[in-house]
Amino acid sequence: MNESTAAPVMNFASLGLAAEVLAGIRDAGFTQCTPIQSRTLPIALTGADVAGQAQTGTGKTAAFLVALYQTLLTRAPLPGHASTSIRALIVAPTRELAVQIHHDAETLGRHTGLRHAVVYGGIDYDKQRRTLEAGIDVLIGTPGRLIDYYKQHVFDLKHTQTLVLDEADRMFDLGFIADIRYLLRRLPPPQRRQSMLFSATLSYRVLELAYEHMNNPELVRIEPDKKTVAGVRQIMYYPAMEEKIPLLIGLLRQNEARRTMIFVNTKRMAERLEATLRANDFHAQALSGDVPQAKRLRFLRDFHNGDLAVLIATDVASRGLHIPEVSHVFNFDLPQDAADYVHRIGRTARAGAQGDAISFACEEYAVGLPDIEQYIGHKIPSAPITPDMLATGLTAAQPGPERRRPPRRGQTHSAQRSGAARPPSRRAGGKPRRSR
DNA sequence: AAAAAAC
Numbered sequence: 001m002n003e004s005t006a007a008p009v010m011n012f013a014s015l016g017l018a019a020e021v022l023a024g025i026r027d028a029g030f031t032q033c034t035p036i037q038s039r040t041l042p043i044a045l046t047g048a049d050v051a052g053q054a055q056t057g058t059g060k061t062a063a064f065l066v067a068l069y070q071t072l073l074t075r076a077p078l079p080g081h082a083s084t085s086i087r088a089l090i091v092a093p094t095r096e097l098a099v100q101i102h103h104d105a106e107t108l109g110r111h112t113g114l115r116h117a118v119v120y121g122g123i124d125y126d127k128q129r130r131t132l133e134a135g136i137d138v139l140i141g142t143p144g145r146l147i148d149y150y151k152q153h154v155f156d157l158k159h160t161q162t163l164v165l166d167e168a169d170r171m172f173d174l175g176f177i178a179d180i181r182y183l184l185r186r187l188p189p190p191q192r193r194q195s196m197l198f199s200a201t202l203s204y205r206v207l208e209l210a211y212e213h214m215n216n217p218e219l220v221r222i223e224p225d226k227k228t229v230a231g232v233r234q235i236m237y238y239p240a241m242e243e244k245i246p247l248l249i250g251l252l253r254q255n256e257a258r259r260t261m262i263f264v265n266t267k268r269m270a271e272r273l274e275a276t277l278r279a280n281d282f283h284a285q286a287l288s289g290d291v292p293q294a295k296r297l298r299f300l301r302d303f304h305n306g307d308l309a310v311l312i313a314t315d316v317a318s319r320g321l322h323i324p325e326v327s328h329v330f331n332f333d334l335p336q337d338a339a340d341y342v343h344r345i346g347r348t349a350r351a352g353a354q355g356d357a358i359s360f361a362c363e364e365y366a367v368g369l370p371d372i373e374q375y376i377g378h379k380i381p382s383a384p385i386t387p388d389m390l391a392t393g394l395t396a397a398q399p400g401p402e403r404r405r406p407p408r409r410g411q412t413h414s415a416q417r418s419g420a421a422r423p424p425s426r427r428a429g430g431k432p433r434r435s436r
Numbered sequence: 437a438a439a440a441a442a443c
Contacts, residue, residue: 093440093441094439094440094441095440095441120441120442121441121442121443122441122442125442125443142440142441142442143440143441143442144440144441144442144443145441145442145443146442147441147442148442148443149442170440173439173440175438175439175440175441176440176441179441265437265438265439266437266438266439267438267439288439288440289439289440289441314438314439314440315438315439315440316439316440318439335438336437336438337437337438340439
């Protein structure tokens with residue numbers, strides 16, 4: 001893999017782009033390229049493969065979208081192109097990110113005459129299908145729903161000219177890799193298409209995995225030793241378990257933060273924290289994979305519009321989402337994965353803005369802290385917790401109706417496979433057990 | 437280790 005080192009600062013007008021693409025760039029309000037755009041566009045516009053790493057909020061999405069539109073406008077569809085053929089495929093790891101990319105694509109591609117669609121699970125099955133059946137050039141989606149429609153021959157990938165994997169390192173994670181390989185195997189071979197990979201955290205391990213699906217890609221890394229942006233003020237507290245909630249609420253009250261994201265490590269914790277914050281008069285909603293899709297989209301839209309002050313989230317919201325004016329990001333639970341720390345705090349201080357990232361390291365997850373600090377290349381400054389910071393007189397969350405949870409997948413499978421002892425329907429005695 | 441991702 002070649003690694004690009006030149007660092008010219010480009011202007012969009014100097015890239016020789018088609019008028020239709022420039023018009024979209026103008027609509028989006030862009031004139032000067034960001035570093036990642038300056039370095040990847042000259043490569044990508046030749047049709048070459050590129051893997052791009054740059055800090056959160058520095059314009060990676062526009063980099064691949066501009067390249068993609070220019071390619072589609074200036075290169076003819078591949079021979080045999082049919083009405084069901086997709087010319088460009090963009091895959092993202094979460095539904096909300098797919099929606100956001102689609103939104104950006106509609107702006108940047110508005111004048112190209114190309115047809116866009118986004119497909120993702122949990123909503124609008126027949127509607128999305130009908131959109132695809134009408135004929136689409138640029139298809140954005142999450143793996144599951146894409147494969148679902150693909151298997152039903154709603155579209156084909158035989159003539160796809162451009163592939164983009166956004167948050168590429170995530171897409172090569174264990175949970176996604178099988179689906180990604182499924183899609184990649186159905187595209188033209190690497191030599192006959194353009195492949196682009198982007199993320200703020202591209203490890204060489206991931207690049208190695210990706211390499212077999214790419215054609216002599218150029219690697220572009222912007223300040224690879226500086227994983228986090230300068231505009232984020234990072235701070236670490238070391239609360240005891242029972243201090244976490246009083247500390248969080250104390251800080252929320254004193255911050256008068258208008259737009260705050262609070263990350264937790266589990267769906268259950270998202271739910272519990274939502275109940276606790278609401279019981280204490282915060283306008284908060286929890287976003288996780290357990291939340292119905294329509295609500296997920298509504299919470300995010302409300303948060304975006306400023307109608308929701310506090311968004312509690314699992315890592316479903318840690319990557320790619322661009323919400324202007326997020327003032328504070330809390331890691332109520334320290335993430336287990338160092339890259340996730342970078343992505344989470346990257347929800348604030350985007351596009352040159354400032355923001356605060358406040359993390360709690362307590363016994364449960366503090367073991368991951370050395371990894372995180374090594375990964376970002378510096379210690380995270382810590383501050384002592386003084387009694388006045390802890391909120392008092394808090395209301396306990398209403399327990400509410402016991403919510404029925406589907407059994408965890410792993411347990412189900414192993415139970416089935418081993419023909420396990422537990423009777424299928426009713427547990428032997430007593431009330432339903434709530435784990436932990 | 438959890439989370440995400442199809443019906």
